[in-house]
Amino acid sequence: MAHQLADRRDVEFVLHEQLNLSDLSNHETYGEFNKKTIDLVISEARNLALKEVLPTNAPGDQSGCTLENGHVQIPDEFKRVWELYRDGEWIATSEDPGWGGQGMPHALSMACTEYLSGANMAMYMYVALTHGAANLVEAFGSQGQKEKYLRKMYSGEWTGTMLLTEPGAGSDVGALTTTATPNADGTYSIKGNKIFISGGEHDMVENIVHPVLARIEGAPEGTKGISLFTVPKYRVADDGSVGEFNDVVCTGIEHKMGIHGNCTCSLALGEKGECVGELLGEPNKGMRAMFQMMNEARLFVGIQGLSVAGASYANALTYAKERVQGPNLMTMMDKNPPAVPIIQHPDIRRQLIAMKANVEAMRSLLFYIGYCSDLKKVSDSEDEKERLQGIIDVLIPIGKGYVTDRSYDVCSHGMQVYGGYGFIEEYPQAQLLRDCRITMIYEGTNGIQAMDLLGRKLGMKKGKAVMDLMAEMQKTIAGAREVAALAPLADELEKAVGKLGEVAMYMGKTAMSTEVMNAFANAHPFMTVTGDVVFAWMHLWRALTATAGLEKTKKRDKDFYGGVLASAAHYIQTELPVAQGRMRAILKGSDAAMTIPETAFFG
Amino acid sequence: MAHQLADRRDVEFVLHEQLNLSDLSNHETYGEFNKKTIDLVISEARNLALKEVLPTNAPGDQSGCTLENGHVQIPDEFKRVWELYRDGEWIATSEDPGWGGQGMPHALSMACTEYLSGANMAMYMYVALTHGAANLVEAFGSQGQKEKYLRKMYSGEWTGTMLLTEPGAGSDVGALTTTATPNADGTYSIKGNKIFISGGEHDMVENIVHPVLARIEGAPEGTKGISLFTVPKYRVADDGSVGEFNDVVCTGIEHKMGIHGNCTCSLALGEKGECVGELLGEPNKGMRAMFQMMNEARLFVGIQGLSVAGASYANALTYAKERVQGPNLMTMMDKNPPAVPIIQHPDIRRQLIAMKANVEAMRSLLFYIGYCSDLKKVSDSEDEKERLQGIIDVLIPIGKGYVTDRSYDVCSHGMQVYGGYGFIEEYPQAQLLRDCRITMIYEGTNGIQAMDLLGRKLGMKKGKAVMDLMAEMQKTIAGAREVAALAPLADELEKAVGKLGEVAMYMGKTAMSTEVMNAFANAHPFMTVTGDVVFAWMHLWRALTATAGLEKTKKRDKDFYGGVLASAAHYIQTELPVAQGRMRAILKGSDAAMTIPETAFFG
Structure with a gap:
């Protein structure tokens, strides 16, 4: 079959031969993830990606999202994919089984993500944002908050987002102006405007849970006065039942160069004074919570980069083997030399091996970082845990910043191998390049990643x-x-x-x-x-x-x-x-x- | 005023201080192009670009081109710009005044092109293709052909194209299959399919002149049997009057990642057997003619790269001075340090100086190559002409291949400086990046340029x-x-x-x-x-x-x-x-x- 996504042999090579992932099954935490199970999981992710998800990628890019009267319409095809993700339990692959997650090692979860995101990056973002938001609840929420949200989010009954950026507060999060005013019942009235909210509004599911960064009235300026809140689109009663609209209004969606199928929303909170949030974790400790989650978010962006770069390489390789154009350089002096597949041309080959080498290194590195966190989880030694966390911390800016810089290069090569057809939207390479470009910007631009490496790590x-x-x-x-x-x-x-x-x-x-x-x-x-x-x-x-x-x-x-x-x-x-x-x-x-x-x- | 296109001071620096262009006015050929005239020409190009052309860039990108019943609709705004180009005599700036050109030195013409293409790359292609096609008639046509076409094309009454690529013959031109069958009256019946034809069909002007590469029946295979023909959309009588439709049918237009405003057409020639062409130059010498014109076409692509890179830099610079975000690194330890324009942040500055240095080097190099051809034109020494042509020949793959690789890097930096806004289509950087990407592909991919440097130059x-x-x-x-x-x-x-x-x-x-x-x-x-x-x-x-x-x-x-x-x-x-x-x-x-x-x- 023609390559369209990551070659399975290399995925297996990294997991089984480079990392020996199944050795983790000696530990109770990952006891069920022996080699056979790992292979089964990868087979399922790969089949789902190729058969069901990939066909929705170009249509979702073409139709994009639309906003009418505050309601966002995402591509129709995505709703069916979401149901498949729910049915196959793909929303929370590495999360705690106690709350409905699948408890996979991160390295394995990443391999699945590479397939699913590579098949449709815009679509998979709904998944990633959802478990990302739920992770915040799991890490910082009260038992009641966990009961209220986690199972519904990990199962995909509800989705999640992250409300961080404001028009005047992008990279400088501390400048945010959204306010939280305490109510008598312990909740807070939230008021403010947030932008660039991926998956901020849609009707794919019954409810959307927004973790929101805001400043409690009277809190210090800057990052020290920021708290984290849960703000659902529809209010949720303690018994989990969904109630009235929570005054979170979508005021606009962005027209972007890529990831068209993922709606990027501007949200107005509390314009009518009816937006209620619950504090998540301690007051003024919102940034700490964000930082704790940032590693995972940044790693995910790295995986996104790998996933589209890998798809672009797979396409380029298939194309280069099939596209016949021009004679082999060694036969140029012959009379009427036959045209050959372009993979025989040195410049194409240089680009293919550069793409291959970059994709392989990305995959090995990212799965390795995931594996380090798996090792950390099963380690009994505090020293070893600390050592592993240190390695992870240093590698995060590389896994996000450097990897996505290279992903974008790979996607550009992937376009170039197609020649003129690369620039035509009917072929897959243009979309992959456009989608890939955002990975260098969000979750901290790659310049921010570099500052993180130098200044912190x-x-x-x-x-x-x-x-x-x-x-x-x-x-x-x-x-x-x-x-x-x-x-x-x-x-x-x-x-x-x-x-x-x-x-x-x-x-x-x-x-x-x-x-x-x-x-x-x-x-x-x-x-x-x-x-x-x-x-x-x-x-x-x-x-x-x-x-x-x-x-x-x-x-x-x-x-x-x-x-x-x-x-x-x-x-x-x-x-x-x-x-x-x-x-x-x-x-x-x-x-x-x-x-x-x-x-x-x-x- | 905010920077939006090339800074005039640097354009003048290259022309007057680096190259001393006005010294050419000592020669009769360029007698009227003293410093004052040069400055006047630049002022006019710049004003036209900023006031009239730039406002059509985003709208043209958004509306793009549409095809209905064989008729292509290009963006409405472009028609008015075309009339301005005609009125200002911008279609044939460096061409022979004897045929209606302006006779400018190439280096000056390039400076104008940088402004006009930077303001709207897709639109300016209609200009460049037109004088490019006319150049072929001027170089290889009979006196009768020149009389018939040149003034109408150089004045912009008609436009021109270039019909080279076929579905199975892109980089491998010799594989083309379009045929030319001699008619009794000395004309040829043309039959074949061409793709990727910029400006191939539209109703902006009365007629379109297509130079076509085709093989005369019985001619050798490969590049040795290729001839060049003029094939107008509507037949042209010897007195220049426009007659019946010449069976050149637009069968499709491409949906591309960029240059949306320039229609990229598939053309079917002679489906009804009614497409008539005239031989341009000698039989089987079509490739030689193409090669002679290729230098100019490739240089133009380099200028396109410079023009959008320069615009992206100008935008980024303006944005970096205006956008306030985060404190200066030197005040980080202060209590509540004020937010500053992002040009004060080291990573932004690194990107700006990298953009600046690349744009300046591109400008200096490309204008220098143009200047070499101007010097050649006025030189009396055959040795000197040959020396200059040698330098030009070596620099062409750099001016196209290397320059557009760097242009694309610059445009990517230009997006990155904008952060999240760079990815949003309401801001100018995304379009510049998308438009720029084609320059690495057409007129010979940059891989082909590299082979040209190594294999020929x-x-x-x-x-x-x-x-x-x-x-x-x-x-x-x-x-x-x-x-x-x-x-x-x-x-x-x-x-x-x-x-x-x-x-x-x-x-x-x-x-x-x-x-x-x-x-x-x-x-x-x-x-x-x-x-x-x-x-x-x-x-x-x-x-x-x-x-x-x-x-x-x-x-x-x-x-x-x-x-x-x-x-x-x-x-x-x-x-x-x-x-x-x-x-x-x-x-x-x-x-x-x-x-x-x-x-x-x-x-």
């Missing part, structure tokens, strides 16, 4: 988190050096890791000095080189894994493992020298970006 | 063309070394030029060896590093020019020149080390892209 625990990550890299390097064919790649990576250590020291020092502005002007290049090295590490790890696989494989898998080794060689040989150059540029410490006066910028 | 005249270009770079380096402040930048560029020479030798040798496939798999990286070095050269040249300007400037220009120097420093310090890394990667000669078996590509 680099110095975390006095640098121990970064050191722990580098120690993991060194383990892979040591292992690869034992294999003759991989030793040169291991050397290249070791040199790059060494250089990255030097750059990290320099960046950390500069960020603490009067040169802090220059340091932050280099935050994004620093994230880029860190990501390059992390991807190279993933490739070396994959190559080591493939070498072991090759030793015991049947004929059928030889090609696959050969492809893993080729990706690793290509990535390490062609990307690491560029990263080395970029690291040298960072160390040169150019200050032109900051010293240029504002008045000297011309158009 | 590198070895041209036994490498003399490349050597001549490098000699120009050395002149700038020698000049810059005399200025203490620029000497370190000159050193960096000299090292990079030296390394590029090494890479070029390696690539040339590899392309002639059995490793030819590997060489071509590296064609695009080779184009990238060549472009990096060329841009750095432009920046050094600009810096040298600005240094001279600073010595005699008034206060007002100090900022501008300071900005030029900052761009140069930023580009050379941060991009050249990366280019050095990429050159090292090329020299490593990784062959993974070619040695990986087709069956080892997985999704």
Whole structure:
């Protein structure tokens, strides 16, 4: 069959051979997730994605969402998909079974998400936002709030959102102006305007639960005075029954470059003074709650990037094998040389292997981060938990910021391989590129991710988190050096890791000095080189894994493992020298970006 | 006023200070284009662009084109703009005044195009295609054909197109199947299907002239049997009167990611056997004619890239100065620090200076290429003409392929600076990004440009063309070394030029060896590093020019020149080390892209 989404063999390779995910089933928490179950789950996600979800992707993009009299119409096809997600229990794959979740390891849940989001990114956002909102209730809600919301949300009876951004408060969340006024019954009257609310209003389900960031009257300015509330579209009684409209009015939807099928709403809360919310967690601790959930949200955006990049690569690969155009370069001098599939042309092949290598590294990295949180969950050691969390924390900005930068590159290659047809909306590549572009912006722009890496993660625990990550890299390097064919790649990576250590020291020092502005002007290049090295590490790890696989494989898998080794060689040989150059540029410490006066910028 | 298009000061800097364009007025050909006239022309183009054309850009994108019963409706607003282009004589700015052109130097014409295309890229394509088609008639037509078509096309009474691509013959032009059967009266009956025809059908003007590539019955296969014909939409009598419909039927229009306002048509020629064409030039020499015109077409695409990148930068700069969000990093520790315009944030500034430096280098390079052809036109020396043509030929794939790769990067930064608003279609950045993307694809994908650089241009005249270009770079380096402040930048560029020479030798040798496939798999990286070095050269040249300007400037220009120097420093310090890394990667000669078996590509 033609490739349209992630190749299953590589998904299995990462889960079973690189990560040995089924070893987790030795622990009670994940006891049922042995290899057989894992494979079954992936089969189901993949089938659902290919057969039911993918066919709704282009139609949803074309019809988009419409707003009439405050009611948002989302694409019709999506409603059926939502029912399939509910029936198959795909809304809360990794959530607590005690509240209706499936309790999967995160790494497995991510593999499912890659298929489902890759098949229709706009549609899958309704799922992700719903369990994201419910996660907040689970983490910070009272027993009563949990009883009221969790099962309905994890089962998909209701959906969820996140009301954070306001017109004057985007990246600067602390500037928000939505207010919460205490009522006599312990609830709060909410008043304010929120924008960019994905899935903010629709009639796909009976109710929508909005976690809302707002400031209780008299609370401090800035982020210190922000609290979190649950504000349902229709009020919910303590027995769970749905009551009257809660004065959450959709005042507009955005016309976006991509993710047309996901409505992006402006919501007016309490215009009539009838919007009631319940405090979620402690007063003025809203930002802490947000931060706790942010890792997962950002990782999800990384998976979105992977999912569309993977789909774009799969399409490009199929197209390149089928599209016949021009002779093979080696036969150019022949008389009337036959036209060949374009996969034989070197420039197409360069793009395909670049796409392949990036997609594979993204997949390995993201599933690895998920796996770290699974390991953390089953670990008995506090030290180990802390070590794992440190690695996760450092890798989050890479998994979101660097991964989505690369996803967008991959989607652009995916368009280019199609030539003129890539630009035509009847073919799938344009939509994937348009959809992908938002991943670089939301959940903190990639510039914010870079600042997070430099400003928070680099110095975390006095640098121990970064050191722990580098120690993991060194383990892979040591292992690869034992294999003759991989030793040169291991050397290249070791040199790059060494250089990255030097750059990290320099960046950390500069960020603490009067040169802090220059340091932050280099935050994004620093994230880029860190990501390059992390991807190279993933490739070396994959190559080591493939070498072991090759030793015991049947004929059928030889090609696959050969492809893993080729990706690793290509990535390490062609990307690491560029990263080395970029690291040298960072160390040169150019200050032109900051010293240029504002008045000297011309158009 | 807020920036919306290219800053005039920089356009003047390139034309008057870097290139000294008005010196051309010492030659009869360009006698009237003294500084005053040049400035007047730019003023008019800029005013027209800002006041009349720019307001049609978003509406044209939204309404797009529609097809009904073979008739294409283009955006209504465009018809008025077309009349303004006609009235102002903007259709044939650099063409022969003897046939109704304005006879401007190309460099000046490009400056106008930057404004007009930047204001509405889709609309300006109707202009560019028209004089492009007419250029073919002027270059290859008989006196009778010129009389029949040229004045009507250069005046915009009729428009023109180019019918090249067919469903099975895109990059591989030689595979085309459209036939031309000789008629008794010397005309040909044309039959075939063409796709991706920009401006192929509309009712903006009385007639459309289609230059068509087709194969005369019995002609050789491949590119050697291709001839060029003029096929008007309505037949034209020898006296220029427009007659009956010529059986050129629009069978479909494409729904594209961008340039919505320019109709992209599928045309069926001679379905009823009633399509008549006239041979243009000699039989079987159609490809030669195409190649002769290709340089100009490719340069135009480069200008398109510059024009939208420049607009995206101008918008981003204005937005960054106006948008207030978050405190300055230096005041973060203060109590309640005030929010500041985002241009104060280091990550925004990094993006702005990267955009600025790329746009400036593009502008300098493209105008320089235009200027070389102007110099060639007025030169008396055959050697000098040949030297200039060699430099032009080498720079064309950079001016198209590398420039549009960078244009797309700039437009992506331009979206990122807007944050969430960048993704919303009510703001200008999304359309600029979508429009820009096609420039990497048409007139030969950027992969084809890279193959052109490696396969044709590198070895041209036994490498003399490349050597001549490098000699120009050395002149700038020698000049810059005399200025203490620029000497370190000159050193960096000299090292990079030296390394590029090494890479070029390696690539040339590899392309002639059995490793030819590997060489071509590296064609695009080779184009990238060549472009990096060329841009750095432009920046050094600009810096040298600005240094001279600073010595005699008034206060007002100090900022501008300071900005030029900052761009140069930023580009050379941060991009050249990366280019050095990429050159090292090329020299490593990784062959993974070619040695990986087709069956080892997985999704």
